[in-house]
Amino acid sequence: MASVNAEEVGSNKQVILRDYVTGFLYVTTSTIQLKVPEGSNAVLVKNLYLSCDPYMRGLMRPTGSIKASYISSFTPGSPITGHGVAKVLDSADPNFKKGNLVWGITGWEEYSLITETDFLFKIQDTDVPLSYYTGILGKLTASNSVCMPGMTAYGGFYEVCSPKKGEYVFISAASGAVGQLVGQFAKLLGCFVVGSAGSKEKVDLLKNKFGFDDAFNYKEEPDLDATLKRYFPEGIDIYFENVGGKTLDAVLLNMRIHGRIAACGMISQYNLDQPEGVKNLMYLIYNRIHIQGIAVFDYYHLYPKFLDFVLPYIREGKIVYVEDIAEGLESGPAALVGLFSGRNVGKQVVVVARE
Structure with a gap:
């Protein structure tokens, strides 16, 4: 030896x-x-x-x-x-x-x-x-299904949500690794974008650095349904879901007809032994809402296209x-x-x- x-x-x-x-x-x-x-x-x-x-x-x-x-x-x-x-x-x-x-x-x-x-x-x-x-620049393979924020945001927003200019977009956990990018992608497309986060610092970041139209601290909003009606009086076209639980329940009450929900994560549920129930699922039927979970490996073939899209924006400072x-x-x-x-x-x- x-x-x-x-x-x-x-x-x-x-x-x-x-x-x-x-x-x-x-x-x-x-x-x-x-x-x-x-x-x-x-x-x-x-x-x-x-x-x-x-x-x-x-x-x-x-x-x-x-x-x-x-x-x-x-x-x-x-x-x-x-x-x-x-x-x-x-x-x-x-x-x-x-x-x-x-x-x-x-x-x-x-x-x-x-x-x-x-x-x-x-x-x-x-x-x-x-x-x-x-x-933001992480790549993946077909068998590697962990979260890569850039590709998750890109695939989830463009492929699942099928966004159009002028639509109303809500993002939970919006200052996180994925949410901050979804919001910037939506603004580049010309959407109206509101995000939720858990502190004044994060809310200021969403509005002043990422260019969101507005944002709120969910910890200061005891009635999320009323909050969403205040920010989206005409309803939500696209919801990018990162939180789950009470937030998802309130969003379902405020989605527009034929709205789209991209279910990326439900971080409020991960440490619970018994996940919270969602009571407003009938609104999926009432408003013909499309909800789809995101597994980022479904979009791995788009990585070269994603790099061509995102790198110029990063270099020009248009995406931070x-x-x-x-x-x-x-x-x-x-x-x-x-x-x-x-x-x-x-x-x-x-x-x-x-x-």
Whole structure:
């Protein structure tokens, strides 16, 4: 058996799933050989940026549970995984070379040995922030169904909602990773756009940075039905759903005939043992409302078209993307938990190291 050179072994801080049910995370440090094992086709990377996404909460439950139904659950005692941006340190895969900047599925750890390189992509456009590849510029494959905010917003809004100039658009969790983009896409098309968020800071962001026509703090609105009637006296054509529960119930009362609802997420329900019921479903019939769930892998074939659409707008400053940066791997668990109390402003990203 070949001996391991001590200089090729590095300390590797990791975020570990302690057990199912509670989904409690902790940070530990192990060691890792800083070289791809002989006979392997793997790629060794140093992680730079990690994406925090609400779907990850469902993966802290056993595979087969309703909340972890379309991706395999995390494994207790192992690092959790997600989208990240990284730098290649060593590679046995001819498609990747030392020094390449890449993004894809990686571990929540300082270094990752990636064996499934089908989920790894070289970064071609480096004139935009690298962290954008955890969000607005993230790509996916047909079997990779986690949330990529840019493609989710693009596919959900343009493909599911079939928007038209002048229509009335409402977006919940509108300052989040997806909502902020949907609102900007709608404004570029000439729609009237209102968003809801959970703080004055976020409401100001929607109106002053993202260009929404209006916005409100849902925490200050005890009667959401009345609130929506105030902002949409003629009703809502398009609702981009990120929250669920009471918000969805109120929206159903305010949709126009032949309105469209894109169900992207229901973050208010993810930590509930018993999800809230929705009482106003008859309005789907009364107003012939079309509601469709979004799984972003349905739109992976549109990625080249999406890049052609979005990159010029980013470079020209016509689309802005706000990120909430948490520094250091130790901050990762708190950043992920904070998604469910609305603590983040914009796309939540964890910086492991800067390139």
